[in-house]
Amino acid sequence: QIFINNEWYDSVSGKKFAVFNPANEEKICDVEEGDKADVDKAVKAARKAFELGSPWRTMDASERGRLLNKLADLVERDRLILATMETIDGGKLFSTAYLMDLGACIKTLRYYAGWADKNHGRTVPMDGNFFTFTRHEPVGVCGQIIPWNFPLVMFIWKIAPALCCGNTVVVKPAEQTPLSALYMGSLIKEAGFPPGVVNIVPGFGPTAGAAISHHMDVDKVSFTGSTEVGKLIKEAAGKSNLKRVTLELGGKSPNIVFADADLDSAVEIAHIGLFHHQGQCCIAGSRIFVEEPIYDEFVRRSIERAKKYTLGNPLLPTVQQGPQIDKEQFKKILELIDSGKKEGAKLECGGGPWGDKGYFIQPTVFSNVADDMRIAKEEIFGPVQQIMKFKTIDEVIERANNTTYGLAAAVFTKDIDKALTFAAALQAGTVWVNCYSAISAQCPFGGFKMSGNGREM
Amino acid sequence: ALETLDNGKPYSISYLVDLDMVVKCLRYYAGWSDKFHGKTIPLDGDFFCYTRHEPVGVCGQIIPWNFPLLMQAWKLGPALATGNVVVMKVAEQTPLSALYVANLIKEAGFPPGVVNIIPGYGPTAGAAISSHMEVDKVAFTGSTEVGHLIQKAAAESNLKRVTLELGGKSPNIIMSDADMDWAVDQAHFALFFNQGQCCCAGSRTYVQEDVYHEFVERSVEKAKSRVVGNPFDFKTEQGPQVDEEQFKKILGYISTGKREGAKLLCGGNPAADRGYFIQPTVFGDVQDSMTIAREEIFGPVMQILKFKTIEEVIERANDSKYGLAAAVFTKDLDKANYVSQGLRAGTVWINCYDVFGAQAPFGGYKASGNGRELGEYGLEAYVEVKN
Numbered sequence: 001q002i003f004i005n006n007e008w009y010d011s012v013s014g015k016k017f018a019v020f021n022p023a024n025e026e027k028i029c030d031v032e033e034g035d036k037a038d039v040d041k042a043v044k045a046a047r048k049a050f051e052l053g054s055p056w057r058t059m060d061a062s063e064r065g066r067l068l069n070k071l072a073d074l075v076e077r078d079r080l081i082l083a084t085m086e087t088i089d090g091g092k093l094f095s096t097a098y099l100m101d102l103g104a105c106i107k108t109l110r111y112y113a114g115w116a117d118k119n120h121g122r123t124v125p126m127d128g129n130f131f132t133f134t135r136h137e138p139v140g141v142c143g144q145i146i147p148w149n150f151p152l153v154m155f156i157w158k159i160a161p162a163l164c165c166g167n168t169v170v171v172k173p174a175e176q177t178p179l180s181a182l183y184m185g186s187l188i189k190e191a192g193f194p195p196g197v198v199n200i201v202p203g204f205g206p207t208a209g210a211a212i213s214h215h216m217d218v219d220k221v222s223f224t225g226s227t228e229v230g231k232l233i234k235e236a237a238g239k240s241n242l243k244r245v246t247l248e249l250g251g252k253s254p255n256i257v258f259a260d261a262d263l264d265s266a267v268e269i270a271h272i273g274l275f276h277h278q279g280q281c282c283i284a285g286s287r288i289f290v291e292e293p294i295y296d297e298f299v300r301r302s303i304e305r306a307k308k309y310t311l312g313n314p315l316l317p318t319v320q321q322g323p324q325i326d327k328e329q330f331k332k333i334l335e336l337i338d339s340g341k342k343e344g345a346k347l348e349c350g351g352g353p354w355g356d357k358g359y360f361i362q363p364t365v366f367s368n369v370a371d372d373m374r375i376a377k378e379e380i381f382g383p384v385q386q387i388m389k390f391k392t393i394d395e396v397i398e399r400a401n402n403t404t405y406g407l408a409a410a411v412f413t414k415d416i417d418k419a420l421t422f423a424a425a426l427q428a429g430t431v432w433v434n435c436y437s438a439i440s441a442q443c444p445f446g447g448f449k450m451s452g453n454g455r456e457m
Numbered sequence: 458a459l460e461t462l463d464n465g466k467p468y469s470i471s472y473l474v475d476l477d478m479v480v481k482c483l484r485y486y487a488g489w490s491d492k493f494h495g496k497t498i499p500l501d502g503d504f505f506c507y508t509r510h511e512p513v514g515v516c517g518q519i520i521p522w523n524f525p526l527l528m529q530a531w532k533l534g535p536a537l538a539t540g541n542v543v544v545m546k547v548a549e550q551t552p553l554s555a556l557y558v559a560n561l562i563k564e565a566g567f568p569p570g571v572v573n574i575i576p577g578y579g580p581t582a583g584a585a586i587s588s589h590m591e592v593d594k595v596a597f598t599g600s601t602e603v604g605h606l607i608q609k610a611a612a613e614s615n616l617k618r619v620t621l622e623l624g625g626k627s628p629n630i631i632m633s634d635a636d637m638d639w640a641v642d643q644a645h646f647a648l649f650f651n652q653g654q655c656c657c658a659g660s661r662t663y664v665q666e667d668v669y670h671e672f673v674e675r676s677v678e679k680a681k682s683r684v685v686g687n688p689f690d691f692k693t694e695q696g697p698q699v700d701e702e703q704f705k706k707i708l709g710y711i712s713t714g715k716r717e718g719a720k721l722l723c724g725g726n727p728a729a730d731r732g733y734f735i736q737p738t739v740f741g742d743v744q745d746s747m748t749i750a751r752e753e754i755f756g757p758v759m760q761i762l763k764f765k766t767i768e769e770v771i772e773r774a775n776d777s778k779y780g781l782a783a784a785v786f787t788k789d790l791d792k793a794n795y796v797s798q799g800l801r802a803g804t805v806w807i808n809c810y811d812v813f814g815a816q817a818p819f820g821g822y823k824a825s826g827n828g829r830e831l832g833e834y835g836l837e838a839y840v841e842v843k844n
Contacts, residue, residue, distance in 0.1 A: 062481060062816070065488065114488025117816050118833065131794055420505050442491050 001032045002202065003185035005045045005195040012037035017175060017204070022091040022323040023313050023358045031178050034203035039170065039211035042199035043218055046141040046168040049196025056168065056194045065116030068163060070191040072109035075102065078187065082152060082180055084315070089179045090151055091322040091359070092277060093314045104441070105156045108457070111441035112160035119165060138166035139244060140219030143212035145205070145233070146181070147225045148174035148325050149280040149381075154224055155181045157456050159198060162222075170199045170218070172209050174225075176325050178202035205229060214240045224248035224282075227379075227405075227450050234453075246454035248282065248446060250379040251407030253428065254400035255285035255436065256390075259293040261412035265434070267301040271385070273410065273436035275306070275363060278324055279333075279383040282451075283408040285436055287369075287376055288387045289396050295389045299367045302387060303348045306363040311354050323359040324382060330359040333382030340366050340375040340384070350383070371399055379405070393421065401427045406448030410436050429455070458689075460526055463551045465696040465733070466651055467688045478813065479530040482831070485815035486534030493539060493836050498844075510840040512540035513618060514593030517586035519579075519607070520555070521599045522548035522699050523654040528598055529555045531830050533572065534815070536596075539839040544592065545574045546583050550699050552576035579603060588614040596838065598622035598656070601753075601779075601824050608827075620828035620838045622656065623821060624753040625781030628774035629659030629810065630796060632767075633667040635786035639808070641675045645759075647784065647810035649683060649737060652698055653707075653757040656825075657782035659810055661743075661750055662761045663770050669763045673741050676761065677722045680737040683757075685728045697733040698756060704733035707756030714740050714749040719760070745773055753779070767792065771799040780822025784810050803829070 001008040009032070016030040034042075049056050075082065082105075083098035092101065121134035144158040151173060162169050173181035181200055188198045201208055209229075213221050213236035220243055223233045227249040237243045255273055257266045273285035290298045314322030324330045334353065341347055350364030361383055369376050369386040376386055390396040400409060409428035413419055419433045429447045432438055439445060439457075446455035460471040495508035516536050520528040525548065536543050547555040559574045575582055583603075587595050587610035594617050597607045601623040611617045629647050631640045647659030664672045688696035698704045704727075711725050724738030735757055743750050743760040750760055764770040774783060783802035787793055797805040803821045806812060813819065813831075820829035828838050 062485065062814075066484070069484075111491065114490075114492060116488075117485065118488065118492065120833065423505075 001182070002034050002038050002042075003182060003198070003200040004038075004042050005049075005199070006189040006193070007195070008185075009038075009041075011035065012041070019089060019176070019178060020326070021088050022325050023088075025357055025359075028088060028179070031182070031202050034172070034201035034208045036207065036211040038201050038203070039172075039208055039215065042170040042201050043141055043143075043215055045196040045199055046170050047217055049194060050138070050140055050168045054194070056166065056197050061117035061119075061166070064163060064166060065113040067191055067193055068109050068113035068116065068160065071187060071193075072106050072113065074187040074191055075106050075109065078183075079106075082183060085180045085183060086152055086177075087314050087322075089177045090148060091314055091325055093319065093322055095317060096277065101150060101153050104153050104439075108153075108156045108160050108441040112164040115161075116164045136165070140167060141217065142167045142169045143215065143218045143221040143243075144169055144171045145209050145212060145221070145223045145225065146171065146173055148176040149277060149282070151177040152180040152184070155184060158222055158224075161456070163193075163197065167220075168197050168199075170201060170212060172201050172203060172212060175202065175204050209233075210236060213237055213243075215243075216241045218243055220244040220246075222246045226250055230450075230452065246456075247452040248456060249407070249450060249452045250381075251282050251284070251405045251447065251451050252287055252377065252379055252403050253283055253285050253405070253408040253410070254287045254289055254426070255409070256289045256396055256400060256411045256422065257291065257294070257298060258411070258413040258415070258418060259291045260414050261434070262414070263294060263297065263301070266412040267298060267305060269412070269436045271302060271305045274385045275321070275383050276437065278322060278361070280325065280329075280381050281437070283430070283437060284381070285408075285410060286380060286384075286386060287400070288385065289390045289400065290387060292389055292391050295387075299348065299365075299387050302385065303365050306349055306365050306385065309363050311360050311362070321360075321363060321383065324361055325359070327359060329381060330361065333361055333380055333384065336375055336378065336380045336382070337364060337384055340369075340373065343370075343373040343375070345369045345373055345375060345386070371402065377403070393418070397422070397425045401425075404450040407446075407451035408432070459554045459557060461688045461696070463553045464522060464525055465688055465699055467693050467696050469691055470651075475524060475527050478815070479526050482527070482530040482534050482815040486538040489535075489833070489836060490538045493833075493840065495842070506844065509843045510539070511843050513839055513841050514541060515591060516541045516543050516839065517589065517592040517595040517617075518543055518545045519583050519586060519595070519597045519599065520545065520547055522550040523651060523656070525551040526554040526558070529558060532596055532598075535830070535835040535839050537567075537571065539836055541594075541839055542570060543572050544586060545572065546586055547574060547576050549576065549578050583607075584610060587611055587617075589617075590615045592617055594618040594620075594838070596620045600624055604824075604826070618838065620830075621826040622819075622830060623779075623781070623824060623826045624755075625656050625658070625779045625821065625825050626661055626751065626753055626777050627657050627659050627779070627782040627784070627802065628661045628663055628770075628777075628800070629783070630764075630770055630774060630785045631662065631664045631668070631672060632785065632787035632789070632792055633665040634788045634792075635668075635808075636788065637668065637671065637675070640786040641672060641679060643784075643786070643808075643810045645676060645679045648759045649680070649695065649757050650811060652695055652735075654699065654703075654755050655811070657804065657811065658755075659782075659784060660754060660758075660760060661774070662759060663764045663774065664761060665770075666763055666765050669761075673722065673739075673761055676759065677739050680739045680759065681723050683737040685734055685736065695737065695757060698735060699733070701733060703755060704735065707735055707754055707758065710749055710752070710754045710756070711738060711758060714743075714747065714758070717747045717749070719743045719747055719749060724757070745776065751777070767796065771796060775799075775801045778824040781820075781825035782806070
């Protein structure tokens with residue numbers, strides 16, 4: 001159901017939508033479908049909770065921190081339930097959901113709990129006989145639209161900093177994966193957040209999501225998802241009330257491996273960097289540039305690594321790869337794989353669906369990929385690895401940056417000078433050196449260019 | 458309960474104020490652990506330049522007896538948040554609560570050797586810390602007199618970093634437009650809280666001429682009604698002084714006050730036959746040159762002085778070797794801004810007193826100390842910046 005003012009509601013329209021388990025295509029349950037009317041209700045509640053003099057506005061900053069820590073305690077208590085939900089609803093491997101996703105959720109909440117009373121303004125020595133100081137005030141009612149690839153982690157990444165600074169929020173979880181967010185509603189109430197501080201409206205992008213981005217009484221919208229929809233959100237903000245916009249969008253992140261890198265380590269990390277969570281990561285290292293001398297060996301080892309997979313029900317501990325999230329993604333990935341074959345990339349393994357139920361795709365590796373192929377330019381968001389060859393540093397810097405995206409990048413080398421050169425030269429929000437996907441609550445994350453605006457964490 | 462038994466402060470205060478602040482301080486610094494950022498710096502030339510905030514190392518921490526548990530938390534919080542290890546010497550008058558916490562530290566899971574606590578005396582254990590060649594930093598809260606010794610020892614040994622939180626003779630300035638009820642109430646609290654045993658006690662209450670007589674009268678009335686007794690009794694507002702040395706010293710100051718011509722308006726004597734209890738005492742018509750106006754008494758003895766103008770009172774307020782805290786009571790925005798900028802004190806309270814929070818830095822100008830504790834500023838003394 002829809003969560004507003006710490007209470008549960010049916011949708012105004014009465015409509016519901018179904019939520020499915022992508023491993024077996026079976027329906028899990030029905031969820032109330034929020035639309036503009038429900039968003040309006042939620043925004044009203046959030047606005048009231050934000051009024052001057054409200055419990056939330058008058059609360060000590062340290063107390064906001066204490067509530068966030070309490071929420072972290074509750075997530076820890078219910079870790080098993082939430083991890084299972086992520087797996088069944090999102091197709092995520094259970095061990096990953098329990099250890100990594102839930103671990104990150106708890107740490108992020110505790111990290112932002114710590115910041116609550118440390119967001120300092122300044123006193124400023126202005127010209128003239130004036131006492132000048134800045135206050136860091138909460139923006140207000142924040143609309144937050146989150147994706148389906150890391151449902152709970154994305155929920156926490158959004159609410160933690162927002163609540164830390166004293167805002168109120170209206171969250172629209174992805175229609176594919178609303179369950180863990182809705183469960184959080186009950187924990188938020190249990191932790192003691194005042195009514196209206198967090199409101200959760202499940203629904204679809206073109207209806208509920210658009211209602212948020214167009215809303216005249218929402219002060220800021222924060223969106224994580226595809227670049228395509230990111231543009232719509234920013235446009236809507238411009239058309240309506242110029243609400244502040246932050247976006248976390250797609251990527252086609254380059255992973256550059258030099259001949260002097262530790263080859264074993266590079267192969268393994270590049271592999272995980274692409275295949276984690278069935279390739280459904282905005283930061284997926286989906287263009288692997290390998291220096292000519294080690295190219296053949298790198299490809300050989302990567303294929304070997306990709307073949308070692310057991311696909312199946314993500315709840316089972318023996319399974320290493322789960323399903324893609326839904327039919328739409330499933331079809332899109334297969335279409336891109338076809339384009340790869342047609343445009344002349346060498347299919348080294350995989351290349352098609354797996355199993356007769358669920359949206360499973362075989363781990364796929366393409367070599368001899370050229371920069372102008374669709375699989376080298378478009379975000380696939382699936383278990384499809386592209387390996388390209390390069391000769392010189394200048395060449396690979398140019399090729400790596402030759403994209404409208406700029407979310408992340410990595411370089412593997414033992415040479416300090418190369419590492420520092422790339423750290424400066426790559427147009428990406430995060431550059432990893434001899435590692436990939438190293439993300440933590442303490443580090444800012446976000447994209448250059450069309451991978452987004454602004455930083456999270 | 459340990460705190461009240463060992464120190465004498467009323468139980469209700471130990472529980473509601475001291476312990477509450479201890480927990481908040483620890484939680485506050487827990488939050489800073491992974492947020493004290495170094496910087497990347499755009500240096501001239503082709504260089505990658507950045508700073509790390511590294512822990513200083515082995516920190517000697519010598520704490521006083523007036524807020525035993527709170528002082529321990531103020532010291533441990535920033536030191537441990539920044540990754541240091543600690544050797545703490547607790548006050549010989551009040552070692553119990555800190556030693557209890559040592560057990561909790563083990564239970565919490567801190568690795569062995571991170572926190573070490575040694576009960577002992579200043580001239581022996583304390584001096585051993587301040588002159589130790591392997592201690593990287595010493596932090597001391599206590600009297601200015603001992604502060605000098607610590608700094609000397611640090612210089613003479615290994616130039617260990619030093620932070621000091623010392624005494625005060627803090628001026629509390631009451632302008633004629635202040636809310637009288639509130640000012641009397643707060644000035645009373647400013648002096649008498651914790652049996653007068655606060656480094657930042659408002660021990661020079663400057664009252665503007667026009668309202669002087671009324672203020673004095675009301676203050677005396679309030680002091681007379683202060684309930685002195687067994688600190689475990691919930692009705693008690695004031696417990697005993699911490700030991701015989703303090704007890705005698707305070708009575709000595711009271712004598713001196715009378716001798717030098719201050720007007721004793723109430724109190725002035727021990728309050729009971731057993732225990733170090735002293736009656737809430739008020740002196741009026743105090744002059745700046747009197748001993749009781751210049752030296753830190755650290756007891757329930759209030760000095761009220763008269764002043765005419767704002768410029769005069771700022772000068773007189775600053776005329777002290779101390780500079781820990783100060784306050785001004787007024788309804789006028791301009792007066793508040795003017796006075797708070799003019800006072801040479803680490804904390805200036807406006808229309809309030811003794812307001813503390815883990816978030817806000819505290820420390821003294823001049824002989825009241827070096828460095829600041831609490832807030833983000835409190836972390837600085839516990840890191841070494843490596844570029």
